Amino acid sequence: MALSNVLETPAAGFNFDNAARNAALEGLFDGGQTPKPMKTGTTIAGVVFKDGVVLGADTRATSSEVVADKMCAKIHHIAPNIYCCGAGTAADTQKTTDLLSSNLTIFSLNSGRNPRVVMAVNILQDMLYRYRGQIGANLILGGVDCTGNHLYTVGPYGSVNKVPYLSMGSGDLAALGILEDGFKPDMELEKAKELVRLAIHAGIMSDLGSGNNIDICVITRQRVDYIRPYQVSEYKDNRKTKYKYRPGTTAVLTEKVVPLKLEVVQESMQRMDTA
Amino acid sequence: MHSTTVVFCKRKLTPVCTGCVVIKKRPNRIFNTVYRKESGRNGITMNTRGLRSQLKDSVPVAGLCPQGAYGVQDSLRSGFTSVKNELLPSHPLELSEKNFQPNQDRMNFSTLRNIQGLHAPLKLQMEYRAARQIQRLPFLQSSNLALDTLRGNDESIGFEDILNDPTQSEMMGEPHMMVEYKLGLL
Numbered sequence: 001m002a003l004s005n006v007l008e009t010p011a012a013g014f015n016f017d018n019a020a021r022n023a024a025l026e027g028l029f030d031g032g033q034t035p036k037p038m039k040t041g042t043t044i045a046g047v048v049f050k051d052g053v054v055l056g057a058d059t060r061a062t063s064s065e066v067v068a069d070k071m072c073a074k075i076h077h078i079a080p081n082i083y084c085c086g087a088g089t090a091a092d093t094q095k096t097t098d099l100l101s102s103n104l105t106i107f108s109l110n111s112g113r114n115p116r117v118v119m120a121v122n123i124l125q126d127m128l129y130r131y132r133g134q135i136g137a138n139l140i141l142g143g144v145d146c147t148g149n150h151l152y153t154v155g156p157y158g159s160v161n162k163v164p165y166l167s168m169g170s171g172d173l174a175a176l177g178i179l180e181d182g183f184k185p186d187m188e189l190e191k192a193k194e195l196v197r198l199a200i201h202a203g204i205m206s207d208l209g210s211g212n213n214i215d216i217c218v219i220t221r222q223r224v225d226y227i228r229p230y231q232v233s234e235y236k237d238n239r240k241t242k243y244k245y246r247p248g249t250t251a252v253l254t255e256k257v258v259p260l261k262l263e264v265v266q267e268s269m270q271r272m273d274t275a
Numbered sequence: 276m277h278s279t280t281v282v283f284c285k286r287k288l289t290p291v292c293t294g295c296v297v298i299k300k301r302p303n304r305i306f307n308t309v310y311r312k313e314s315g316r317n318g319i320t321m322n323t324r325g326l327r328s329q330l331k332d333s334v335p336v337a338g339l340c341p342q343g344a345y346g347v348q349d350s351l352r353s354g355f356t357s358v359k360n361e362l363l364p365s366h367p368l369e370l371s372e373k374n375f376q377p378n379q380d381r382m383n384f385s386t387l388r389n390i391q392g393l394h395a396p397l398k399l400q401m402e403y404r405a406a407r408q409i410q411r412l413p414f415l416q417s418s419n420l421a422l423d424t425l426r427g428n429d430e431s432i433g434f435e436d437i438l439n440d441p442t443q444s445e446m447m448g449e450p451h452m453m454v455e456y457k458l459g460l461l
Contacts, residue, residue: 006456007448009416013435014372020365102432110430127433130375134368 041209043171044074044085045179045199046140046151048164049192052220053142053149056196057085058171058204059229060211067211075217075226079104079115082143083217083224087169088156089136096137100124117143117150121160129158138168144221171203171210178202193218197231204233212236380426399425414453416442 010017044057061069069090076084076097084100086093103123104115120141128135133156141152153161153168165183167175178199187195197214204210213229213236364370380403384396406421423429455461 005449005452006461007414007446007453009441009444009446009448010439011373011435012439012441013433014368015439016364016366016369016372019369023365099432099434099437106430106432130371131368132371 041171041207042074042087042169043167043175043200043203043207043210044087044140044169045167045172045175045196045203046085046142046165047179047183047187047192047196048142048149048151049187049189051149051189052144052218053151054189054192054196055083055085055140055142055217055219056200056230057215058200058210059213059215060209061090062209070212071229073215073228075215075228077101078120078141079108079143080224081114081145081219082117082120082141083219083226084120084142085140085168087138087140092135092137093139096124096127096135097139099127114145116145116147117141117152121152121154124154125158125160127158128154128156133157140166140168142217142219144219149219167199167203169203169207169210171200171207174202174206175199189218189220193230201231412450412454413457414448414450416444 041060041062042058044055046053046055055075057074059070059072059074060067061072072090074085074087074093076086076094078084078097078101082104084097086097100120100123104120107119108115120143124139124141128137136156137154138156139154141150141154143150151163151166153163153166164185165179167179169175176199179195182195182198193216196216200210200214204212204214212233214231215226215228216230217227218225384400387395387399402425403422406419406425409419409421410417420429452461
C-alpha cells in the first residue's frame with residue numbers, strides 16, 4: 001500500500017503509465033491522429049544455397065506515406081555467423097536484434113562457442129511471445145553454424161518457420177513469386193545472389209513500401225560478405241550534401257576599388273599585464 | 276498422507292491437534308515481513324500462502340492507492356481519477372508483465388518438482404528467500420546480485436535491464452520516511 005510521502009520506485013522494464021492517457025487522448029482529437037511509429041514496409045528475402053545463406057533487403061523506411069529513410073540498414077548483425085533481416089516497426093526490429101545479439105555474445109563469452117541459429121530463434125521466440133505481438137518485428141534469421149546452413153523466420157507473436165527460401169514484409173508476395181519460380185536446392189553462389197536480387201527487385205517494383213537500393217549479405221562458413229548497396233536504384237537523386245562552391249565558380253565581370261579614408265580621432269594606450 | 280514436518284502447538288507443546296490453527300509471525304525487520312498461515316489438520320501442514328499470494332490480480336483501488344510515483348493522483352498525466360481506470364489495466368500487457376517473474380518461477384519450480392522430486396524446488400526456494408533478504412536500506416537501490424545469479428538473470432539481457440532501470444531513476448525517496456515505512460512505524 002502506498003502513502004503519499006513514500007516513494008514506490010516503478011518496476012524495471014516497460015512502463016504502462018501512459019497507456020491510459022493515450023487511450024483518453026485518442027478520443028479527444030476528432031480527426032487528429034497520434035503520431036505513428038516508423039514502419040519499414042519492406043521486402044526482405046533469404047535463400048539457402050550450397051555453401052551458406054544469402055539474405056537480401058531493400059533500404060526504404062516509411063512513416064505512413066512519407067519515405068523516412070532512403071538508406072535504412074535492414075540486415076542486422078547478430079553474431080559473426082548469424083545475420084537477421086527485420087521487417088515491421090523499425091525501432092522494434094532494431095532493439096530486438098540488439099538484445100538478441102547481446103544475449104548471444106554473453107553466451108559465447110561464457111561457453112567459448114559460436115552460437116547456433118536455433119539458439120537465436122529460441123531466444124527471439126520467447127521474447128516475442130512474452131509481449132504477445134505488441135513488438136512488431138517480423139524477422140528472417142539466417143546463419144551458418146556447425147550443424148549446417150539455416151534460414152528461419154520469426155513472426156511478431158513468436159511463430160517460427162524453418163524453410164530453404166522465404167520472403168517477408170509488405171513486398172513479400174512479389175518476391176515469393178520469383179523465389180518459387182527460380183529456387184533450386186544447392187545452388188551456386190552467383191545464382192543465389194542473382195535470385196535474391198531479382199526477388200527484392202520484384203518487391204521494390206510492385207510495392208510502395210519498398211524501394212531504393214538493394215542490400216545483400218552472403219554468409220558462408222569462412223566469411224561474411226555484407227554488400228551494401230548491392231544494386232543502387234536507377235532513380236537515385238544526385239543531391240549535393242555540401243553547398244560550398246570552390247573559388248572561381250562565379251565569373252567576375254567588373255572590379256572597382258574605393259579606398260576608405262580614415263582619420264585618427266583618439267589614441268589611447270593600455271598597458272598589458274604580462275606578469 | 277503425512278507430511279514430513281510437524282508443527283508444535285505453542286500452548287500445549289504437543290503436536291497440533293485437529294482444528295488448531297497456528298499463525299506464525301516473524302519479527303519485524305527492515306526487510307519484508309512475511310506472514311505465513313499454516314492450517315493443521317490431522318498433523319498435516321499446508322502452506323496456504325505460497326507464491327500465489329504474490330501474484331497481482333488487479334491494479335489497486337482508487338482512494339487506497341492512486342497511480343503516480345508518490346501514490347498521489349497525477350492529474351496532469353493520467354487525467355481525472357475514475358474507479359474503472361484504477362481497477363482495470365489500461366494495457367493488455369500490464370498484468371502479464373507484473374506477474375511475469377512469479378509465473379516463470381512457478382513454472383520452473385513445477386517442472387523441477389516433476390523431474391527431480393519435491394526436494395529440489397524446496398531447496399531452491401529456501402535459497403531464493405535467503406537471497407531476497409540481502410537488501411540495502413529501503414531508500415537505496417539494491418543490486419540483488421545473489422537473486423539474479425540464482426535466477427540466471429545475470430547471463431541474459433532483457434528489456435528490464437535497459438528500460439526504466441531503477442538504478443538510473445531520478446527520484447529518491449526521503450530516507451527517514453522510507454525506513455519508517457518499512458519498519459511499520461508510519
